[in-house]
Amino acid sequence: MKKLIIAGASGHGKVIADIALKNGYEEIVFLDDDESIGECAGFPVVGKVKEITTLDGHKIVAIGDAKIRRRIQEEVETVTLIHPDAVIGRRVEIGEGTVVMAGAVINSDTVIGRGCIVNTASSVDHDCRIGDFVHVAVGAHVCGTVRVGDAVWIGAGAVISNNITVCENCLIGAGAAVVEDLTFSGTYVGVPARLRACE
Ligand SMILES: CC(C)(COP(=O)(O)OP(=O)(O)OC[C@H]1O[C@@H](n2cnc3c(N)ncnc32)[C@H](O)[C@@H]1OP(=O)(O)O)[C@@H](O)C(=O)NCCC(=O)NCCS
CATH class of the missing domain: 3.40.50.20 (Rossmann fold)
Structure with a gap:
């Protein structure tokens, strides 16, 4: 069984x-x-x-x-789980222990790290590099060719514009729009996203 x-x-x-x-x-x-x-x-x-x-x-x-x-x-071997109603493009790599929820879309040539959550109806577009233990929350959208460091939380409905780099340990508030590189770990909110608190 x-x-x-x-x-x-x-x-x-x-x-x-x-x-x-x-x-x-x-x-x-x-x-x-x-x-x-x-x-x-x-x-x-x-x-x-x-x-x-x-x-x-x-x-x-x-x-x-x-x-x-x-x-x-890190103590155990984990499985990767993908909802059958998620859409996964060609040449996508998804790491161990990552879950991809219903309605999520991951487009071609993107790499998703270990232990990530690609939550309900979110998307990660082409050629992205998503680190380990990242959460792309419900309805968040990561445009093409974005780099996201480890342990980043991309809040519900947030958008990361194309060609952006987000460093590790950032928390991007719900509904934020990231339109420039985030090079300091911290909490960012608003449109456009601004640093609200350092890590
Ligand atoms: C950004 C966030 C972490 C801040 O949480 P917090 O530190 O507890 O902040 P508070 O709720 O105390 O709010 C502090 C201030 O920031 C503002 N604020 C909080 N979240 C905000 C957001 N996402 N966008 C804009 N402003 C925000 C509040 O209105 C408040 O403003 P004020 O000082 O003028 O009254 C949180 O609000 C958030 O967006 N979390 C993401 C939740 C999420 O996406 N869940 C997904 C589940 S799948």
């Missing part, structure tokens, strides 16, 4: 469970450190996150915080 162990009994975990079912998984269990959570989306929570190293089955980390996601993912 094809079994998936999901670390993180969260809303994000629920969406991953749906994708897993559509990818032929027959058994799904969650791990979470909050002992008060007994189930998630109808699937049992069977232990704490640290137990992920001891259990048999395919594994994925469903935790939004990039630092935590990275720490857990």
Whole structure:
């Protein structure tokens, strides 16, 4: 029986469970450190996150915080999950432990790193280089030939214009429009996006 162990009994975990079912998984269990959570989306929570190293089955980390996601993912081998209604172009590479949600579009010759979230109805266009543990949130759009460093969070509905470079550990607020390179790690908001706080 094809079994998936999901670390993180969260809303994000629920969406991953749906994708897993559509990818032929027959058994799904969650791990979470909050002992008060007994189930998630109808699937049992069977232990704490640290137990992920001891259990048999395919594994994925469903935790939004990039630092935590990275720490857990570096202890185990994880699967890559792609919703069948995502559109993936030719010559696209998608790293281990990355999830691609429904309605996402990733266009030709783009590389997506490890442990990323390409969330619902977002897009990453052609020739992009997206680092590890990046979150392209719901409805965000990354135009062509963009470079995004590790652990960047691109907020819901944000847009990164073409040919832009975003350095690691940036948080781009919901609805922001990034129209010039971001060379300092920090939080950027607005149209055009401006630095609001340093990392
Ligand atoms: C940018 C962000 C991280 C700031 O969070 P925060 O530090 O808690 O900021 P606050 O909510 O305290 O707001 C501080 C100020 O920034 C403004 N602000 C917050 N988010 C903003 C945004 N996305 N765009 C423009 N201004 C924003 C607030 O209006 C407030 O302004 P004020 O000081 O004039 O009242 C957050 O608002 C955000 O956009 N997060 C992304 C959420 C997201 O995309 N989720 C996706 C889930 S899939």
